[in-house]
Amino acid sequence: MTNPLKGRIKAIEKLEKEFIKKAAVHLDDGDMYLIHMFLLGAAQRTLCQSRGFRHLIESKNFPSATVLLRTQIDTAMRMNALPLIQDRESSMKRLMANEVQFDRLTTMDGGKQERLTDAYLRKRLSAEHPWIDKVYTETSDFVHLSFRHLWTAVAGVEDETRTVRFALSGMDAQRPQSDYFEVCDAFAAVSKLAYTMILASWGPVRTPQENPDQDAA
Template sequence: METNHSEAINNALTILSKKRDETLDLCMQMLSVDNQNMYPVDLLAIGAAKRSLSTSAGFRNLIESLNMTCARSVLRMQIDTSLRFSAIWLVDNPHSFANEVISGAHIRTIKDKNGQKMTDAYLVKTLSQKHPWLKKVYENLCGYIHFSEQHLFSSVQSVDDETRSFEFAITDEDSKYPESSWLEVIECFNEATDIFLSYLAGWVVTKGNPEGVANHALHSDG
């Protein structure tokens, strides 16, 4: 189905498309520096990059098909990728941390350098210090991951207070949302992707500096 979007939405989607090339370019740099040596953090970065690219492609398709319900769920997934990849910067030994995750350990059970378990709530709180918008958006999106009142609200088309009646739309399209809502979810997705890319770029810089790799002093632009 072809959807006619506004210029602002098309511009935001164009920005999102460019982040695909940026992700691939950073991955190529990562695999090339330091004589093409591989570290445990590289493996986490590859997995995170793959997830980011896949969710980005799916998100764009959801916007095109006017599926706000799923678009918000996928935005939550993209934030999750950024959150959990950022945990590498919170531990004393990033490569040991990466090995734990690769072995199947849940990040929420692993402690950071201050002895705090890196639950999603803790990672959100920590990352929100640099990205104040994150906490509120994350909390609102949680209702889209699990079946909740958010899904009922999504189906309500109109409310007549005088007659106390509701009009519902049981459909796979979310046509009731104004342009501002679509633009907001795309811009949030772009910002969430930027967070991940900043940490990925930080790892590329670190890996390109053998001293940094050896002493675990990770660089970050996040």
């Protein structure tokens, strides 16, 4: 009988392999522009985080695995925002030159100019995928030092004597299997979102002749 946790880890690895296979088709697909380089960076980041997540779950390092879930959401939020950028190639040029950070880019939303801040990107992605909001909030507690990290060191609780045992080892002291199932399922769902958005954004780019502001790389 298949181990439920190992099955989930294998499913995440399968998503990686499927994405690499689909993304490889685009690498030989005509000219490459700055938006494609940005997408390559996103793809590499997403795959690296996925591989790291699998290893952390296998080594019972729940807090660090959860941080990677949070940063995987970060990638998905930015991929979801790419279609909102009006002059993408020009914006990518500014990003690559470190003239501006992603959260300084803007878009028009309902007749109002909006900055692509984390709060705005989270709102946009959660509007399409409501479950993202809860996962984002819970995983943010692990990104920043909080009392959530204390509970990962609890090795046992004795109700009769009202005592708590702690263990410092760099590994999860004690955690229900269901917690691992939940974080793996969330990671797989977020990764699938990121992969889908990266592939969807790899569409044709107008040539510099058609738009002088766009520069081929």
